[in-house]
Amino acid sequence: MIIRNLVQLRYHLTPLRRFLVSIPKKGQTIKIMYTGSQTLPSDRESVFWFNVLEVPPKANKNENSAAQNTLQLAFRTRIKLFYRPQGLGDLAGEAPAKLTWRMKHEQGKSVVTVNNPTPYFVSFNSIELESTGKNISSTVKWLLR
Template identity: 45%
Template sequence: MVRLDPKRDQTIRLFRTGTGLAADRETLFWFNLLEIPPKPTKSVNGDDNKLQLAFRTRIKMFYRPAGLTIPFEQATQHLTFSMKGNQLVIKNASPYYITFRKIELRASKEGLVLANLSKTNNKMVAPLGEISLSVAAKGLINNTTQVFYSIINDQGGEVLVIQKLTQ
């Protein structure tokens, strides 16, 4: 916790201590910052109406060890999508965290959107991990269903991928 006086700034430096991080996959850290303004002072003219805002910022930080087996650009080739009941199961066999921006199940390339999972909260899958997302349109999904998704790359850009749903 750091207190800052007015017109001052603070630099935060992060160091790797070399203890216990996985060498075969990325490790995720969260940097949480809460900015709270000082208590307002009474104004001279009696106008005590003030608007004060507090900001909470969360920043994802990844430690990526040197020598991972595949480049990040090939990580989507290691994703599989399958249905288990009314759940879309996403398995990530890559050593990278994959953050989805958009996930849709469609009847075909230009077809009807059967399920839009873009508004789900849990849209990041850990390396060598899996997540399950609820799908409302289970009855419409079959072996021709395609998954349209986009991931966020290292530069913050969006990469669109189309993949078949595996059975």
């Protein structure tokens, strides 16, 4: 199996690409370390995307026809990585309570804006609002803008 992995800084589209070859029935460990080669802010967290694409090997054409009737899947995994400078401490759990929310109407649509005054990232997988007795819920499609 060939594994392609890369780490992206938020939306930078020129990531450093790495390839690994996984030996059958063996695992592979990927170690991610901050080396200091790129200057990161010391007053707030930085977010990265760790992308992994696992591609299985091609089926052997010399095998019998029963072995060729297989389904092979390639998996793409995206994981958010956070780098927290040492000086920030362990107050990240308090960040959600410090968010401020504002709802306004633009071009006939309701728009919700969240302001995060903390140095920590806060991730959402859904948002639920209650307005005039009605519940409005939505999944968050893309939060980092």
